[in-house]
Amino acid sequence: MLVQIVGCSIDFGSIRQLRFPDADFEGPALVALMGPSGSGKTTLLGLVSGRLTPSGGAVDVEPKTKPDWILQSSPLLTRRSALDNVLLGPRLAGRPGPQAFDRARSAMRELGVWELRDQPVFRLSGGERQRLAVARAMARGAQLVLADEPTASLDPTARALVCLALRRAATHGALVLVATHDDHVAQSADAIYRLEGDPGV
Amino acid sequence: MSERARLDALAFRLREVWANLRCSPGRLVLLVAVSCSVGTAALLWSGLESTSIVRQHEALKEAGLFVYTVSHVDGTLLDAARCDQLNTVVGVVSAGGVVGSQTVTVPQLPSNVIEVLLATPGLPQVVWPEARAESGSAAVLAGDRLTADLGLTPGSWLSASSPSNDRPVELYQVDWVAPESVRFPRYADSVIVVTPPQGGLRTCLIETQPQAYEAVGTVVLGWFPDAADIVVAPLLGDSGIGPSPETAFQHRLSRSGPLIGTALLTVLSVVTWLSRRPELALYRLLGLTDAGVVTMVLADVALTVWAPTWVGACLAQMILWPSLTWQTATTCSLDLARLAVALSLTPLASLLVCLAVQPFDAVKGR
Numbered sequence: 001m002l003v004q005i006v007g008c009s010i011d012f013g014s015i016r017q018l019r020f021p022d023a024d025f026e027g028p029a030l031v032a033l034m035g036p037s038g039s040g041k042t043t044l045l046g047l048v049s050g051r052l053t054p055s056g057g058a059v060d061v062e063p064k065t066k067p068d069w070i071l072q073s074s075p076l077l078t079r080r081s082a083l084d085n086v087l088l089g090p091r092l093a094g095r096p097g098p099q100a101f102d103r104a105r106s107a108m109r110e111l112g113v114w115e116l117r118d119q120p121v122f123r124l125s126g127g128e129r130q131r132l133a134v135a136r137a138m139a140r141g142a143q144l145v146l147a148d149e150p151t152a153s154l155d156p157t158a159r160a161l162v163c164l165a166l167r168r169a170a171t172h173g174a175l176v177l178v179a180t181h182d183d184h185v186a187q188s189a190d191a192i193y194r195l196e197g198d199p200g201v
Numbered sequence: 202m203s204e205r206a207r208l209d210a211l212a213f214r215l216r217e218v219w220a221n222l223r224c225s226p227g228r229l230v231l232l233v234a235v236s237c238s239v240g241t242a243a244l245l246w247s248g249l250e251s252t253s254i255v256r257q258h259e260a261l262k263e264a265g266l267f268v269y270t271v272s273h274v275d276g277t278l279l280d281a282a283r284c285d286q287l288n289t290v291v292g293v294v295s296a297g298g299v300v301g302s303q304t305v306t307v308p309q310l311p312s313n314v315i316e317v318l319l320a321t322p323g324l325p326q327v328v329w330p331e332a333r334a335e336s337g338s339a340a341v342l343a344g345d346r347l348t349a350d351l352g353l354t355p356g357s358w359l360s361a362s363s364p365s366n367d368r369p370v371e372l373y374q375v376d377w378v379a380p381e382s383v384r385f386p387r388y389a390d391s392v393i394v395v396t397p398p399q400g401g402l403r404t405c406l407i408e409t410q411p412q413a414y415e416a417v418g419t420v421v422l423g424w425f426p427d428a429a430d431i432v433v434a435p436l437l438g439d440s441g442i443g444p445s446p447e448t449a450f451q452h453r454l455s456r457s458g459p460l461i462g463t464a465l466l467t468v469l470s471v472v473t474w475l476s477r478r479p480e481l482a483l484y485r486l487l488g489l490t491d492a493g494v495v496t497m498v499l500a501d502v503a504l505t506v507w508a509p510t511w512v513g514a515c516l517a518q519m520i521l522w523p524s525l526t527w528q529t530a531t532t533c534s535l536d537l538a539r540l541a542v543a544l545s546l547t548p549l550a551s552l553l554v555c556l557a558v559q560p561f562d563a564v565k566g567r
Binding site (some may be wrong): 066077084088091096 | 486
């Protein structure tokens with residue numbers, strides 16, 4: 001299993017505890033983490049990435065798996081071109097220049113952002129930026145993509161395109177865990193992992 | 202990782218640094234301009250202050266910083282021959298004095314009279330150190346104010362008579378027209394006739410080499426008979442002797458220039474990197490190692506701080522070049538070395554900032 005959640009819980013001081021249902025996740029798959037605000041969607045992503053440590057139980061991630069993050073406002077080098085940003089993924093994963101370029105081009109074409117390759121990121125819309133972040137993860141060949149509310153604050157058209165991009169990333173072999181409130185994402189997902197609000201209060 | 206892959210990774214990081222700089226021309230121009238200005242200012246300050254110290258010292262030297270006056274405490278005449286013999290002492294540049302004088306009448310002058318001084322051979326060189334060759338070979342020297350008033354040139358004859366009668370008593374052929382002496386301006390209206398060192402003189406003037414000043418002072422104390430009654434004093438008085446150039450160089454304000462400049466550039470560099478935390482965090486989030494961070498920070502600092510500072514320093518050297526002496530050039534070079542050492546520490550603070558970045562928090566703006 002790429003990600004395995006077993007009896008996992010996390011404490012926030014003495015008054016609040018979150019417990020997570022057991023689950024096994026294996027790629028390729030697009031999994032929507034759904035639940036009301038405060039139910040622990042982002043916390044679970046933090047646990048999977050290793051940024052947070054569970055108070056009880058375990059979140060096991062296959063060794064040497066480095067997750068790619070897609071956030072509500074994904075981190076990009078805003079003054080650099082779209083292509084430069086996508087190239088960062090494969091280049092920092094250690095792929096040589098020509099191979100990195102081929103992967104970047106392929107991912108950008110698949111997500112419909114190749115035409116934007118020479119545009120500086122600050123000129124791009126929110127949806128285009130999110131698709132670039134997904135393209136970067138795809139070009140990197142990420143096994144695990146953690147997306148935290150990637151479609152929030154996007155218009156319906158952009159939301160659909162980002163959804164499609166996440167779907168494509170999953171098709172390419174990645175396990176994509178998406179924390180979302182967006183039903184559109186849920187409909188595209190292979191599985192839904194539901195979190196109930198404040199289970200440990 | 203193979204050597205080729207390592208070089209490819211290094212080249213990628215360097216290209217990223219350059220690309221990021223090119224994408225922020227405002228920041229690049231600011232950093233380069235400030236660094237260049239710091240390099241120029243630090244070295245210019247150093248060069249100008251050093252030059253000023255050297256010039257002040259030269260002016261003091263010209264005014265007689267290394268000249269002693271020797272006289273008897275009660276005005277008794279000193280042996281002129283003994284004074285002249287000081288010219289054989291190691292470290293003495295020249296020694297001499299006035300053995301006699303007479304006032305003569307020159308009708309062409311408004312004042313009617315001039316003073317003719319009889320001096321030992323060493324005196325003109327003490328009075329006109331800037332023209333030792335001319336003053337040392339002339340037998341009759343006339344001050345330039347006097348020659349201007351009388352229209353005399355080298356080779357001209359000056360006739361003068363005793364004030365008591367109008368009969369010409371002496372003819373002097375002027376060998377050299379002496380410019381006004383910084384040390385003894387009154388000689389500009391006089392005629393000095395060089396005579397053998399015989400008889401007595403009131404004051405023996407001794408110019409020494411700077412490094413032999415103290416030693417010669419000690420020798421002179423026991424040089425004349427009645428040593429206990431001999432007064433050896435600096436021509437400029439005690440107040441005239443300021444700190445030596447070496448001491449002044451050690452205490453000059455511009456010594457702190459490299460440190461002030463480095464502090465300014467370090468603060469600017471750290472502020473810049475603080476503002477670039479999200480950018481750096483992205484690289485780290487995508488897998489940039491600590492070694493990669495160090496490479497990128499060093500390359501960035503080299504391009505935005507080190508290189509422009511050196512260019513600025515070179516510019517300052519070019520500006521200073523015409524006025525540089527070996528002493529000021531040495532001082533500037535030492536300050537340049539100090540600046541280089543201090544600047545090499547500049548990236549440390551930036552590296553601390555960059556390596557402390559928590560990638561996830563930084564990209565989320567926390």
